[in-house]
Amino acid sequence: MGIDLSDLVDTGGSSQKKRIHVDEELYKLELERIFARSWLFLTHESQIPNPGDYFSTYMGEDAVIVARGSDGEIRAFINSCTHRGAKVCSAEAGNTRAFVCPYHGWTFGTDGALRGVPVDKAGWGADLDKSKLGLTPVAKVESYAGFVFGCFDKDAVSLKEYLGDLTWYMDSFTARGGVELLGPPVKSVIHCNWKVPSENFLDGYHVGWTHRPALSVLGGPMSQIAGNVDLPPDGGVIASTKYGHGVGVIYDAAPGLHRAPDYYMWLMQNRPQVETLLGEPQARLYGSHIASTIFPNCSFLHGTNIWKVWMPRGPREIEVWTWTMVEKDMPADLKRKIQKEAMRGFATAGTFESDDADNFQSVTEAARGTVTRRGALNATLAQQYDTRSDVLPGLVSEFIISEAGVRGFYSAYKDTLEAEDWADIKRRRADRG
Amino acid sequence: MGRDVSHETYSEVCRFYYKEARLFSEQDYRQWLDAMVDKSIVYFLPIFEERYRRDRKAEPEFPPFIYNDDFSDLDQRIQQLETDLARRIDPAGRIRHLITNIEAFEGEAEGEISTYSNFLICRNRREREQTILVGGREDRLIKGPDGLRIAYRMITIPQRVILDSDLYYMM
Ligand code: FES
Ligand SMILES: [Fe+2]
Numbered sequence: 001m002g003i004d005l006s007d008l009v010d011t012g013g014s015s016q017k018k019r020i021h022v023d024e025e026l027y028k029l030e031l032e033r034i035f036a037r038s039w040l041f042l043t044h045e046s047q048i049p050n051p052g053d054y055f056s057t058y059m060g061e062d063a064v065i066v067a068r069g070s071d072g073e074i075r076a077f078i079n080s081c082t083h084r085g086a087k088v089c090s091a092e093a094g095n096t097r098a099f100v101c102p103y104h105g106w107t108f109g110t111d112g113a114l115r116g117v118p119v120d121k122a123g124w125g126a127d128l129d130k131s132k133l134g135l136t137p138v139a140k141v142e143s144y145a146g147f148v149f150g151c152f153d154k155d156a157v158s159l160k161e162y163l164g165d166l167t168w169y170m171d172s173f174t175a176r177g178g179v180e181l182l183g184p185p186v187k188s189v190i191h192c193n194w195k196v197p198s199e200n201f202l203d204g205y206h207v208g209w210t211h212r213p214a215l216s217v218l219g220g221p222m223s224q225i226a227g228n229v230d231l232p233p234d235g236g237v238i239a240s241t242k243y244g245h246g247v248g249v250i251y252d253a254a255p256g257l258h259r260a261p262d263y264y265m266w267l268m269q270n271r272p273q274v275e276t277l278l279g280e281p282q283a284r285l286y287g288s289h290i291a292s293t294i295f296p297n298c299s300f301l302h303g304t305n306i307w308k309v310w311m312p313r314g315p316r317e318i319e320v321w322t323w324t325m326v327e328k329d330m331p332a333d334l335k336r337k338i339q340k341e342a343m344r345g346f347a348t349a350g351t352f353e354s355d356d357a358d359n360f361q362s363v364t365e366a367a368r369g370t371v372t373r374r375g376a377l378n379a380t381l382a383q384q385y386d387t388r389s390d391v392l393p394g395l396v397s398e399f400i401i402s403e404a405g406v407r408g409f410y411s412a413y414k415d416t417l418e419a420e421d422w423a424d425i426k427r428r429r430a431d432r433g
Numbered sequence: 434m435g436r437d438v439s440h441e442t443y444s445e446v447c448r449f450y451y452k453e454a455r456l457f458s459e460q461d462y463r464q465w466l467d468a469m470v471d472k473s474i475v476y477f478l479p480i481f482e483e484r485y486r487r488d489r490k491a492e493p494e495f496p497p498f499i500y501n502d503d504f505s506d507l508d509q510r511i512q513q514l515e516t517d518l519a520r521r522i523d524p525a526g527r528i529r530h531l532i533t534n535i536e537a538f539e540g541e542a543e544g545e546i547s548t549y550s551n552f553l554i555c556r557n558r559r560e561r562e563q564t565i566l567v568g569g570r571e572d573r574l575i576k577g578p579d580g581l582r583i584a585y586r587m588i589t590i591p592q593r594v595i596l597d598s599d600l601y602y603m604m
Pocket of ligand 1: 083102
């Protein structure tokens with residue numbers, strides 16, 4: 001195998017070769033070592049509330065069905081028939097008692113078990129052992145704050161341990177009344193490597209420059225970041241966690257990108273409750289803008305109410321799936337207003353997303369060049385501020401215009417690619433805890 | 434559905450749409466907004482779900498959309514393009530709008546016209562990136578003192594996964 005990982009990514013994650021965004025062989029390795037071993041976002045419990053509800057999605061390039069069984073339990077299976085391999089479900093969501101394969105009619109329960117086959121005894125006699133022919137289950141399915149994740153590797157740490165210090169940041173907006181996603185997701189294709197958007201959601205540096213057009217017509221407190229004329233008025237923090245997740249907080253800027261004064265009022269009104277529940281530091285986060293990437297390919301924005309997955313589709317293509325994230329106990333009309341603002345900024349015609357997508361493609365396109373891809377990417381910005389804090393979990397930088405999150409992402413990326421198994425991943429990441 | 438509009442009105446509608454297509458191809462969205470759009474506009478591009486015909490799950494309570502703009506939303510989008518700061522459109526991309534299958538009917542209220550039309554948009558940008566988008570529109574036009582204006586537009590694009598990195602252009 002012609003991949004020397006130590007040449008591709010430096011240990012601290014501050015430098016990578018451009019090749020990482022275009023290489024076919026590396027992409028295959030990523031699917032095996034990252035996507036087949038990491039916890040990957042599947043859906044939110046609110047999207048499949050009733051027995052029989054299901055949602056079709058992907059883990060890496062593997063099509064999976066996430067279904068709530070008649071017992072209320074959420075499970076996930078590979079969406080490929082155990083007979084001759086057809087997809088047993090072609091709908092993206094719905095409610096059913098069974099998945100009936102379109103090819104020869106094998107029927108699987110919402111728990112994945114093979115229930116019936118046409119012809120049956122007449123053809124197989126007594127020989128067909130249905131108990132061994134259920135849909136291949138995803139080894140682990142667990143939820144945090146209603147967000148359902150799956151993992152193909154049975155040896156992985158629990159979801160809660162995997163999310164690690166990120167849960168402290170997430171709790172700030174999920175713990176009080178809970179959150180939900182408004183589906184179905186908007187889906188579109190971007191011709192870029194999946195890592196480019198993943199790292200972008202940890203990149204506070206691009207905001208003032210790339211989003212200058214959007215910010216300058218938006219008005220409000222965030223507009224002074226446009227063109228990097230000013231840093232965010234109340235500062236912020238970037239943190240990276242053990243397994244590569246990162247978070248970028250802009251203090252007191254929660255509805256920063258929305259033209260929704262009633263959302264601001266909502267946050268103000270509920271903040272004391274968050275403070276009682278979690279204390280002042282997390283209550284401050286609740287009123288702040290939080291951008292995050294959950295390693296490897298799931299990103300969210302609290303304050304801009306966005307939840308995304310960057311689905312890999314080969315080294316130079318992704319599908320991006322986008323949901324609006326709202327708090328469960330918000331009144332319906334506030335949810336609608338927030339959805340309008342969120343979709344306006346970050347769906348397929350997004351006033352922010354469109355400018356991001358162009359950069360994602362540009363980075364990927366340029367790396368096609370043979371000599372170009374030998375060149376390095378630089379993520380050293382504000383490295384001197386990387387530190388630990390008494391209050392904020394993770395490896396933190398209290399200087400918001402920092403590439404600390406990007407470094408954390410690639411340091412986990414490298415370790416996950418190199419590690420033999422989960423025990424090895426744990427060993428390699430031990431000092432990051 | 435109301436009665437077919439008169440020949441005269443039909444040709445007025447066609448002239449209106451051809452002019453709109455020309456302004457779109459010139460990316461002169463400001464003139465479009467000023468001259469062809471009513472202040473009450475709802476400009477809507479919903480997304481749909483791929484479900485089984487006999488599926489029994491409830492429809493989503495808050496179905497998402499790619500556009501759900503009112504007049505000031507459209508105005509702000511156009512302003513964003515006019516800032517001259519958007520590197521995404523510099524150098525400018527090329528775009529060509531074709532309009533076809535135009536049908537026009539008397540609307541519910543006096544002076545209103547309901548229309549169906551189809552479009553084909555070919556966008557070419559960044560050296561050789563090209564996408565062709567085919568879709569349909571259902572409009573409500575109102576006839577004012579200075580001619581027709583769009584009061585409602587619902588766009589449908591027959592793609593579940595949008596095969597383009599952005600749809601930040603009028604259609
Ligand atoms: S492939 Fe599914 S029943 Fe034959
Ligand atoms: Fe961005």
